[in-house]
Amino acid sequence: MASSPVSNSSQSWFQRLExxxxxxxxxxxxxxxxxxxxxxxxQLSLVPGIRPGDLVNPSSLENYFKIFEPSVLWVILRSIGxxxxxxxxxxxxxxxxxxxxxxxxxERWQNLLLLGFVLPLWTSSLLRxxxxxxxxxPTGVLNTILTTLHLPTLDVMNQLPAVLIGMTxxxxxxxxxxxxxxLEKLDRRLLEAAADLGAPPKDVFMNVTVPQALPxxxxxxxxxxINAIGDxxxxxxxxxxxxxxxxxxxxxxxxxxxxxxxMGSALSALLIMLVTxxxxxxxxxxxxxxxSI
Amino acid sequence: xxxxxxxxSPRSNIITKPLWQAWWTLLxxxxxxxxxxVLAFYSFNESAxxxxxxxxxxxxxxxxxxxxxxxxxxxxxxKVALGSVTIAAFLGTxxxxxxxxxxxxxxxxxxxxxxxxxxxxxxSIAVATLVFLAAMTVPLSLGTIxxxxxxxxxxxxxxxxxxxxxxLDSHLEEAAQDLGATPFExxxxxxxxxxxxxxxxxxxxxxxxxxDDFLIASFTAGGGINxxxxxxxxxIRTNLTPDLNALSVVLIVASxxxxxxxxxxxxxxxxxxxxV
Numbered sequence: 189m190a191s192s193p194v195s196n197s198s199q200s201w202f203q204r205l206e207x208x209x210x211x212x213x214x215x216x217x218x219x220x221x222x223x224x225x226x227x228x229x230x231q232l233s234l235v236p237g238i239r240p241g242d243l244v245n246p247s248s249l250e251n252y253f254k255i256f257e258p259s260v261l262w263v264i265l266r267s268i269g270x271x272x273x274x275x276x277x278x279x280x281x282x283x284x285x286x287x288x289x290x291x292x293x294x295e296r297w298q299n300l301l302l303l304g305f306v307l308p309l310w311t312s313s314l315l316r317x318x319x320x321x322x323x324x325x326p327t328g329v330l331n332t333i334l335t336t337l338h339l340p341t342l343d344v345m346n347q348l349p350a351v352l353i354g355m356t357x358x359x360x361x362x363x364x365x366x367x368x369x370x371l372e373k374l375d376r377r378l379l380e381a382a383a384d385l386g387a388p389p390k391d392v393f394m395n396v397t398v399p400q401a402l403p404x405x406x407x408x409x410x411x412x413x414i415n416a417i418g419d420x421x422x423x424x425x426x427x428x429x430x431x432x433x434x435x436x437x438x439x440x441x442x443x444x445x446x447x448x449x450x451m452g453s454a455l456s457a458l459l460i461m462l463v464t465x466x467x468x469x470x471x472x473x474x475x476x477x478x479x480s481i
Numbered sequence: 482x483x484x485x486x487x488x489x490s491p492r493s494n495i496i497t498k499p500l501w502q503a504w505w506t507l508l509x510x511x512x513x514x515x516x517x518x519v520l521a522f523y524s525f526n527e528s529a530x531x532x533x534x535x536x537x538x539x540x541x542x543x544x545x546x547x548x549x550x551x552x553x554x555x556x557x558x559x560k561v562a563l564g565s566v567t568i569a570a571f572l573g574t575x576x577x578x579x580x581x582x583x584x585x586x587x588x589x590x591x592x593x594x595x596x597x598x599x600x601x602x603x604x605s606i607a608v609a610t611l612v613f614l615a616a617m618t619v620p621l622s623l624g625t626i627x628x629x630x631x632x633x634x635x636x637x638x639x640x641x642x643x644x645x646x647x648x649l650d651s652h653l654e655e656a657a658q659d660l661g662a663t664p665f666e667x668x669x670x671x672x673x674x675x676x677x678x679x680x681x682x683x684x685x686x687x688x689x690x691x692x693d694d695f696l697i698a699s700f701t702a703g704g705g706i707n708x709x710x711x712x713x714x715x716x717i718r719t720n721l722t723p724d725l726n727a728l729s730v731v732l733i734v735a736s737x738x739x740x741x742x743x744x745x746x747x748x749x750x751x752x753x754x755x756x757v
Binding site: 202209221222232293310312318360417420438439 | 513605613692
């Protein structure tokens with residue numbers, strides 16, 4: 189959509205200014221409220237001190253050394269572990285759903301089914317987590333049902349399993365959405381050809397379906413992973429003190445009882461670096477596969 | 482969510498066995514809707530504490546509609562969402578059109594920066610905004626929440642509008658300009674009407690996200706400002722107040738309607754396009 193490059197004399201100053209009027213306001217907004225603050229965080233992460241202004245020492249890596257103290261390092265490793273497990277669960281739980289909706293369900297129901305599946309995504313995330321508290325707490329729905337069935341009760345509330353359930357629940361729709369859009373584009377003739385040539389369904393799936401769906405799987409994994417790393421609400425509300433994560437610690441370093449903006453900034457910088465790392469790894473991986481096909 | 486479906490061969494060739502995937506999908510639908518069903522169950526339950534059914538009651542709903550704090554926070558949230566979405570609708574549309582029309586140095590960087598809010602964790606954005614506002618000594622208020630919500634609302638509007646522009650026929654605009662329309666006139670009279678459905682669906686998604694945001698709001702809210710997610714969070718933190726159940730059902734129904742409306746508008750526009 190190119191504008192006519194001919195500049196005639198009748199072109200007013202307004203028309204010459206048009207590109208700037210279109211692009212500068214939003215650009216400036218993003219620069220001032222996203223780019224500059226993020227750069228500021230990276231700068232602050234190199235300055236030991238509680239608030240900007242009261243720096244005592246010159247720039248140093250002191251804040252980053254604090255992150256690699258064992259207690260904090262464990263928190264970060266727990267975050268990474270939780271995110272990876274959540275991603276794995278979403279993939280295992282979500283793939284058959286996306287597969288069924290994209291390839292097996294009656295065609296005219298597909299969009300409605302997909303919309304229905306992702307609809308809970310658009311309801312308040314806090315309230316969905318609150319619902320899981322109602323289900324998982326010691327006297328909640330789950331244990332009431334278990335007691336009625338004369339089964340032993342489960343104590344998962346304020347433990348890692350509760351966090352895992354909450355995070356998987358929150359992110360499953362994203363995975364299904366991405367996998368669906370990938371599976372839906374699948375070349376069905378290839379599946380049929382493989383089946384006609386006598387390949388058992390399992391081989392068709394492993395050798396034809398999965399390779400074609402790999403870019404979609406990589407995209408889904410990436411989306412879930414980066415959302416899981418930054419998740420605050422589920423670990424905070426479903427996990428007890430024993431399941432501290434990087435996002436929860438970061439929150440405390442700024443709004444908690446003993447703030448430490450320097451270390452908080454270092455943690456935030458680390459989160460951004462982790463997300464970037466995930467993107468770089470999976471985009472590279474996706475590219476490699478796209479080329480090999 | 483792609484609608485177009487063509488050249489599909491019969492599916493029956495591929496799978497003939499009973500479909501465990503269908504049962505699995507049903508199970509997962511149950512998983513997705515279980516928490517919502519639980520909230521609905523509690524919201525009509527006479528007793529708030531017991532997990533057992535003790536009788537039907539509307540009392541939680543009447544309590545909710547008389548709860549000053551909740552209604553106040555709902556009005557704060559609506560102000561934030563309407564304010565930030567309105568600003569994002571104007572700036573985001575102009576930006577998406579500008580990005581499609583002009584080639585300039587740094588265009589790729591600009592385009593990628595727009596989508597950064599969808600990638601960077603919310604908590605990192607929240608913290609960065611707080612530090613920035615503190616460094617600039619900007620007093621926190623309702624305005625600062627709106628200002629920071631515009632950032633991610635822009636991403637949703639730009640995403641929707643850009644996708645739509647790429648699928649449009651640029652010759653229409655050129656034709657208008659050949660017939661004597663100024664670039665601004667061709668924008669307003671030819672391009673903009675075609676973009677409305679995308680702008681509206683982008684805005685609706687941005688609106689839902691703004692209404693749902695807890696982290697960015699709680700880092701950028703001034704004293705006395707309490708958005709709905711902040712109020713819900715503090716109630717969950719302090720005690721499991723039963724009023725939340727009724728609120729949940731009302732909110733879920735409302736946001737469900739908003740999303741269905743967005744989907745309906747999108748379908749309408751697609752149907753219109755395919756008719757042309």
